[in-house]
Amino acid sequence: QVQLAESGGGLVQSGDSLRLSCAASGRTSSMQVLGWFRQAPGKEREFVAAVRWSTSYTYYADSVRGRFTISRDNAKNTAYLQMNSLTPEDTAVYYCAAEVNGGNPVYRALYYDYWGQGTQVTVSS
DSSP: OEEEEEEOOEEEETTOOEEEEEEEEESGGGOOEEEEEEEOTTSOOEEEEEEETTTOOEEEOTTTBTTEEEEEEGGGTEEEEEEOSOOGGGOEEEEEEEESSOSSOTTOGGGOOEEOOOEEEEEEO
């Protein structure tokens, strides 16, 4: 089992930055991929970014590439999502998720095994 806890959400203005954190505990050695997803009201959960835990290789959705940066600190078992140039379209609940099998498309939520409780990000115009 892997437990995930997000933090760092909040209310910001358009153009501001936020950094989300995802602290992992439990069988963290089994994690292959750590992903960030978001879900806005009335919309499906969508992929934001992911990082391969062993290599730090990163993936981004087109909508956030160049504005968001995902990173991880192995020693702290924590992943981060640095979000810059935020817009109201980024408003959503942000979730981190861990995949333990590897080899699956990182942008597909159904392949992730463990999920955090989510943190709200609200960007006002």
